[in-house]
Amino acid sequence: MISEQDLIVQLKSERTKEQAFKELLSQYKERLYWHIRKIVISHDDADDVLQNTFIKVYKNIHNFKGESQLFSWMYRIATNESITFLNRKAKFLKASSEEIQQQAINNLKADVYFEGDEIQLKLQKAIALLPQKQQLIFNMKYFDDITYREMADILETSEGALKASYHIAVKKIEKYLSSN
Amino acid sequence: MKDNKLHLNKSAGHQVPEGYFDKVEDAIWDQANLSSKITTPGFEVPSNYFESFDAKILRKVQTQEFANPKITPFWTRQTTFYAAGIAATIILLLGLFLNSKDSLDFNDLETVSIESYLSEEEFTDQDLAALTTEDYLLFDGFNETNIPDATIENYLIEHSSLDDLEYISEP
Incomplete structure (x- = not known):
């Protein structure tokens, strides 16, 4: 597998950009898809956001200064694309982004691309009740096992604040699941 | 006091925040309970979604590239400033050259300047005589002028004396 540094150099060269972009897609598309899917919930929305994300990466790779890892960037x-998508959808439907998320969770039972059992559905409901940042932190740590250091880079927050937020989120979710 | 809230491990000197062990126990317990129940979110993707994604996104970025080809604008802010500077300089220089007169004619002289020149300079009779060579000062011109006798008579009565008449009477 090509190193991140080489991949960045190739992505910035017009001659090798396309080939390097294919490599980037193969390395990151699934990880980014699952990250987006957990935020926007439905597959169709996740597909839209994933496409927008890669188009943005392709167009803005020359602006990437290497201050963080390519993966974090x-x-x-x-x-950001996922949150913007939710906000735009909420504005279009004249609702809050929380309401949109709740609506997406309520639609999960009928969603052909949701194979979760009762407890997984409850977990999604519990996550949707958390503040947006806690949702992100919980999903990234619990399901994706992203380190606090990487998460601090992605969300531009201190590791200490992330740890505290994660433990609070786990506690709230466990409480919700126990009482429901 | 901050120090009083910390548990002191006397053997190594390391300290932990007050209530840390209770909290960490809760956190571990919550995490363990949760992960024993759920390990995946339960989402699925359509079959072959990831396999077909690459071709779809590549088609899209290529279409967008052709739709919006990279254009290097000729009139960048910097070139505009340079061009404006050069144009202003040319206009200024042309203005200076076109408005300046290489030669002066007699009409450009002020009457006062002529008077002061004439009063300060000395002229000989020859200098003045040279002026009479001009065509319009030839004596022939006087012959063409008809002055009625009555006008001459009146002029002589008003402006002449007996002395003047002596000169006139001489042949």
Whole structure:
């Protein structure tokens, strides 16, 4: 597998950009898809956001200064695109982004691309009740096992604050699952 | 006091925040409970979604590239400033050259300047005589002028004396 540094150099060269972009897609598309999917919930929405994310990466790779890892930079774009997508959808439907998320969770039972059991559905409901940042932190740590250091880079928050937020989120979710 | 809230491990000197062990126990317990129940979120993707994604996104970025080809603008802010500077300089220089007169004619002289020149300079009779060579000062011109006798008579009565008449009477 090509190193991140080489991949960045190739992505910035017009001659090798396309080939390097194919490599980037193969390395990161699934990880970014699952990250986006957990935020926007439905597959169709996740597909839209994933496409927008990669188009943005392709167009803005020359602006990437290498101050963070390529992976962190792409995760940050994917996170911002997902949140922007939810806000835009909420504005269009004249609702809050929380209401949109609740609506997406309520639709999960009928979603053909949700194979979760009752407890997984409850977990999604519990996550949707958390503040947006806690949702992100919980999903990234619990399901994606992203380190606090990487998460601090992606979300531009201190590691200490992330740890505290994660433990609070786990506690709230466990409490919700126990009482429901 | 901050120090009083910390548990002191006397053997190594390391300290932990107050209540840390209770909190960490809760955190581990919550995490363990949760992960024993759920390990995946339960989402699925359509079959072959990831396999077909690459071709779809590559098609899209290529279409966008052709739709919006990279254009290097000729009139960048910097070139505009340079061009404006050069144009202003040319206009200024042309203005200076076109408005300046290489030669002066007699009409450009002020009457006062002529008077002061004439009063300060000395002229000989020859200098003045040279002026009479001009065509319009030839004596022939006087012959063409008809002055009625009555006008001459009146002029002589008003402006002449007996002394003047002596000169006139001489042949």
